Amino acid sequence: MPRFSIIVPVFKVQGFLHECIDSVLGQSYPDFEVIAVDDRSPDGCGAILDEYAERDARVRVLHLPENVGLGRARNAGLAEARGDYVLFLDSDDFYTPGLLAAVAERLRGAEDPDILVFDHVRTHWWGRGGRSEASELLARAGLDTFDLRTSPEYARLFLVAWNKAYRRDFFQGHGLQYAPGLYEDAPVTYRSMVLAERIACLNRIGVEYRQRRQGAITKTPGRRHFDIFPQYEGLFAFLKEREDLAWARPLLFERALDHVLFVIAREDRVTPADRRDFHREIRAFYARHCPEGFTPPEGPRGTEMRLLASSSYASFAALRGARGLRRLAGAGKRRTVGRASKAARHAYYKAQLRLPLDPHLAVYSATHHAGVHGDPAAIHAKARELAPHIRGVWVVRQDAVDALPPGIDHVTPGSREYYAVMARATYWVNNVNWPGSLTKRPGSVHLHTHQGTPLKYMGADLLDKPGARHGFSVPKMLHRADRWDLSLVANRYSELVWDRAYPCHFTSLRTGSPRNDALVDASAERAAAVRARLGIPDGNTVVLYAPTRREYRRGGHVDRIDLARFAADLGAGHTLVVRLHPSLAAGTARGLGLADLHARGVLVDATDEQHVEDVMLASDVLVTDYSALMFDYANLDRPIVVHADDWGAYAASRGAYFDITAEAPGHVSRSYRELAWLFASGTWQDEESAGLRAAFRERFCEFDDGRAAERVVRTVLLGEQPPRPEPAPVVPAPAAERAHSLS
Structure with a gap:
């Protein structure tokens, strides 16, 4: 059976x-x-x-x-x-x-x-x-x-x-x-x-x-929607026969009324010509089955239910029409108030722009004001150490304020404090573009850090990829990029890409990626602390799975592998850690099994970890598709597996600067069967994988030496000439470190 x-x-x-x-x-x-x-x-x-x-x-x-x-x-x-x-x-x-x-x-x-x-x-x-x-x-x-x-x-x-x-x-x-x-x-x-x-x-x-x-x-639309009444008649005939279910009658009566009122309001179900008849059926149903003492809920739906007991269709229709007018009037009032408020903020901002720049004020933001992380966070932390005379203020969305680390000076977008800071800050640090409504003042320094080494098309290169640039304007993006003074690069490859993708008047700084200092300088103790926080058992090999978004699918998420199956196939002694792309964190991706699997301990969902560097440090191997995370992860000199089962579709829809399947940092799988075999056979960490990784690391990690943030602060904030980057040391994986200590 x-x-x-x-x-x-x-x-x-x-x-x-x-x-x-x-x-x-x-x-x-x-x-x-x-x-x-x-x-x-x-x-x-x-x-x-x-x-x-x-x-x-x-x-x-x-x-x-x-x-x-x-x-x-x-x-x-x-x-x-x-x-x-x-x-x-x-x-x-x-x-x-x-x-x-x-x-x-x-x-x-x-x-x-x-x-x-x-x-x-x-x-x-x-x-x-x-x-x-x-x-x-x-x-x-x-x-x-x-x-x-x-x-x-x-x-x-x-x-x-x-x-x-x-x-x-x-x-x-x-x-x-x-x-x-x-x-x-x-x-x-x-x-x-x-x-x-x-x-x-x-x-x-x-x-x-x-x-x-x-x-x-x-x-x-049509008369078939009147079928809803005999369906509910059958339900209430059943309830009438069951005295032990008397408690359910008021509850289900309310739900039935809610359902029929929903149907009558839909023009794709009940036509205007049938609406009066449909309302008559609702009232008849109400009269036959309303339980004694029934109390409609509060709010507009409850008002509709109360009208069914005593009022005609004309009253019901008038109520719905009046509600629509109130919604329109309310929206108009909100628009009027909104316009007045916006004008007042604009006037305040213009007044602040007439004041001199503050040479000791720097403003920071990361990923559309989502919090304190990435390259801007690494630069800010180093600035507090080396340039404490420069006040650093973060722009953070209101819904992200509660998650800020202690001691972070911040403003929220649209506030008076925000406009005062944005008008007078000398240094602007961001990994995405600032809003186009802000003014670039003479003497201010805009530093753009980007979000890693690019594989997929960016900037002007997206002009030939209309699906990938859906929802934003390339010309407007380039207009905002015209305000950049400095562009950070981790390697000469990125420098060439940014020059092509953003044909603007900025200077490239060969500093390395500040956020990768944490990877280069990391200790085994920090990795162990992260693993303990994530609840990873001691001695387990940690497989980090970090997929990127897909522009060819609305919402950006496509399930490439069955996570429960992958976790099971990895077997005892392994922990699967999943890190979604930041743009997918609040979408449907978690509902497609991730939240449930995390709750049941099948895997660890690390999407909400504030610093992705910590998640990388805690892992022994990265499995990704086309995420830029692989370029950062290569600093650790730990195995990387590229799961490229839809590379053709991805490259065609988004565009890529090179074929990652031909110049991969490790083994490439093109089906789940191949991916599972790589781990079951141990091939994921063989000599061929190490050779591919070494070549990849040499090309893409050339400026990451653990001093990138210091180099930025000394160059930009202090006006010094720091030493050139040197090759970075190798940080052992947590599992390898334990194995070495036991040998």
């Missing part, structure tokens, strides 16, 4: 079906069966399913003699299910890698609850959207189980069949079946939730919910 039965109803989806079924069969967890129900599909779906069944014994196909619709097709598959748990998957959607393994682990940890709920992400034809509104609820549940009576807020979870795993004997034992028509998910979801004694959550994106550009029934 399999652990999971995955039921896939299929109708007119031949263009999406392969991706759906492949996402299931490609799961690392193998103990499942797929029951594909061909709902008399008129296209090639039936033949596609039969081909899968011939190739894989886990796939069974039911060919229905007539088209019965989504709900009854699910029921047909359910009757054939043999698994401990039942999952439903719509045939135009697909699973994310590693989902079933994560579900199996969560079920085991929760001791087989009645229901397990997981997250989803909406995938549009133009790219992936953000996390669902349920993600916060799922995260709040943690590793506990609950029931709906004690945790009624979970009735707000998304009303679909495919974001849950149901214990089969629970589901079938309560006679749960899907009714024909639209909105069939709602009554089954609510019945199961109120009947379940133990519900668990998995804070992980499990399903890519495809938002079809055309043809989606839920976005096709």
